[in-house]
Amino acid sequence: MGNLSASLHGRDLLSSADLTRAEYEQVFATATELKREFRESRRHVAQPLAGRNVALVLEKQSLRTRVTFEAGLNQLGGHALPLGEGIGFGVRESVFDIARNLALWIDGIVIRTFDHSVVTELAAEARIPVFNALTDDEHPFQALADLLALREHFGSLEGRVLTFIGDGNNVYHSLALAGATLGMEIRLAHPDGYGPHEAIVARAEKIAIATGGKIVVGRDPREMTPGSDALYADVWVSMGQEEQSHARFAAFAGYCVDSGLLDLAGPNAVAMHCLPAHRGQEITADVLDGPRSLALEQAENRLHVQKAFLVESIGR
Ligand code: CP
Numbered sequence: 001m002g003n004l005s006a007s008l009h010g011r012d013l014l015s016s017a018d019l020t021r022a023e024y025e026q027v028f029a030t031a032t033e034l035k036r037e038f039r040e041s042r043r044h045v046a047q048p049l050a051g052r053n054v055a056l057v058l059e060k061q062s063l064r065t066r067v068t069f070e071a072g073l074n075q076l077g078g079h080a081l082p083l084g085e086g087i088g089f090g091v092r093e094s095v096f097d098i099a100r101n102l103a104l105w106i107d108g109i110v111i112r113t114f115d116h117s118v119v120t121e122l123a124a125e126a127r128i129p130v131f132n133a134l135t136d137d138e139h140p141f142q143a144l145a146d147l148l149a150l151r152e153h154f155g156s157l158e159g160r161v162l163t164f165i166g167d168g169n170n171v172y173h174s175l176a177l178a179g180a181t182l183g184m185e186i187r188l189a190h191p192d193g194y195g196p197h198e199a200i201v202a203r204a205e206k207i208a209i210a211t212g213g214k215i216v217v218g219r220d221p222r223e224m225t226p227g228s229d230a231l232y233a234d235v236w237v238s239m240g241q242e243e244q245s246h247a248r249f250a251a252f253a254g255y256c257v258d259s260g261l262l263d264l265a266g267p268n269a270v271a272m273h274c275l276p277a278h279r280g281q282e283i284t285a286d287v288l289d290g291p292r293s294l295a296l297e298q299a300e301n302r303l304h305v306q307k308a309f310l311v312e313s314i315g316r
Pocket of ligand 1: 061062063064065066134142274275276
């Protein structure tokens with residue numbers, strides 16, 4: 001394990017705007033080292049999370065987040081405590097009381113929930129780090145994994161153009177904030193009525209002014225795509241939006257990453273998807289499963305960036 005960053009010790013990760021460019025580089029460096037070691041031997045000699053216990057509070061379904069946090073903690077000597085839905089966040093007991101109790105016993109809290117204010121309240125009350133594993137507003141560990149995959153593929157991030165096709169959702173928000181911090185151009189093509197939060201776009205634009213990055217928001221995928229290094233697809237109907245399915249299917253009909261759109265981006269452009277995917281809806285099977293897809297690299301990196309952040313924040 002290389003040098004850890006003092007600035008990340010004890011830190012939450014609630015938003016992709018929480019990290020400076022140097023801190024992103026630090027997490028990428030630690031993740032790259034952990035990934036190399038894991039690929040070589042499927043185990044780590046150093047156990048920087050030995051004795052560390054982290055609660056997993058996942059109030060929505062998950063494959064990647066659940067398995068990568070649990071396995072990642074175990075691989076580094078730590079222990080995951082899945083709390084399940086029975087905890088009754090804000091129902092049986094207030095977030096305030098839960099946070100104060102958990103901080104007495106354990107070292108960190110991973111939480112996937114709906115309203116972003118739940119994680120900010122939890123972080124404000126808990127005396128231990130809180131790690132956002134997806135809210136309605138953001139998915140910062142996904143953005144870390146995605147941008148590491150993009151950097152591994154192209155060798156650099158600054159000046160790269162990533163175009164998100166579809167919903168201006170939590171994944172887009174985190175990519176816009178992280179990409180802006182790293183000097184990228186992040187574009188979005190979204191249907192009317194499904195745009196991003198204006199406050200988050202404004203924040204990303206402000207960050208981009210300082211880094212040389214750029215934020216572009218439009219409607220037409222074919223107008224936004226040319227010159228893109230990556231086209232990013234996400235589901236048309238996210239968890240908790242099932243009752244909107246009919247309207248969303250109608251609105252998103254033209255927002256599919258297919259081989260024609262990928263060709264329009266450029267000969268070296270790649271397709272990205274955070275998974276789970278619906279082949280034939282937001283992305284075609286030939287693109288998702290083809291040689292220009294980074295989807296599995298993104299999923300693989302979830303393990304490594306999360307381990308890296310845990311080591312930086314609560315490791316020894
Ligand atoms: N991309 C992602 O967060 O996957 P899960 O919902 O399966 O955790």
